[in-house]
Amino acid sequence: MSDLKKLEATIRKGQTAFFAAAKALLEIERRGLWKPNFTSIVEYAAARFGLGGCDVSRYRNAAIVLENLDGIEKPPTNEAQCRELAKLRHQEPQLKVWSAVVGSGEKITAKLIADTAAKLLGGDDGEPKPSEPVSPIEDRTAIHEVATALNFLQAAQERVNTLGEEERSSLLEQLDIAEQHIGELRSSLSAELVSA
Template sequence: MSRDLMLVERHRKNEEIVTNGLQTFYEVGMALAEIRDSKSYKLVDGFDTFEAYCIERWDMPKPNAHRVICCAKAMDNLVPIGTVLPTNEGQARELTKLKTPEEQQSAWKRVLELADTGKKVTAKLVKSVVDEFTAPEPPEQDPPGPSKEMLKDLAPQGLEREALELILKEAKRGCSKKCHPDVNPNGAELMAEVNRLLDEIKKYYGMNFIQQ
């Protein structure tokens, strides 16, 4: 038998499935997928595109055909993990929102776990599980800053505090001279940054000794 004759035979068989099994979305979806992928609609029925074939032959817009195919593919992806499969297109349609077969399998396993607890498997239940899988991860939170007790422990004491006060005061005094408008045209902006950094140091050590 030539390849063309085999294709014609397969095409007729697939069309019989679509005709007699519109209620069985899995068989319909897989049949339409083969018709689309083999392009048998060109050889057998003379259509230029799969879209034209779906509309003229089945009164089915291409998006609807694509949806049924995706649902059938999702069902097919679940076969390796067991014999309990979605019972209708609505359940399978929710799984198509997941990008990979592995994600679809994991979500369906979760649905079956919930079913074991007494929950009825419905499209709504499948949707709730899929939503969990597709929910964006919460943004990472910055670690909390040091507590007041920690800052108190960090604050220098005695001679160390006195030395740090002297260093920072002298540093500010020196910066004030170098940031004078007569010396540096950008002195005002530079001094503002100096003061900001000094404020950060004060907050870190819990010290209030630098005079503004």
């Protein structure tokens, strides 16, 4: 076997290992196996595997995308493909876009997935809809979701000094969106408390 073939085999094993690790981490999170020794899945993953909040999100999103596409003939083969599909949030658009990408016969790249999503799901101007994280796992509580979000925000705060100008601008836009959602959640909770 040539050196190139050996190295390619190592890369393929690494991709397979990433997907297996992603599924395992999601299972640990869903079943709450990280409790009671840690306050969050992010804290657990940092202590046990040296993963940061962004890493946990990548693993989680990849595992959810793989679940959503389970049973299809040609699943995603790398994390970049899953990352792009995760932006679609739900199973139906993920299946629609992935089927179109696979059916195109082109080399499957994250850019092809993004372009196909923009074409199939974009607004009237052909631009894709704003990216959002994968929807929360349904069996988790709202309190756990907010606690997890706080952990991600703390991790982002620790890394803010390493960001370039463009990344800071993008982060500010995402924070504006988060503040809007927080305001809506606060209003909803307040209205329910008043009516109770």
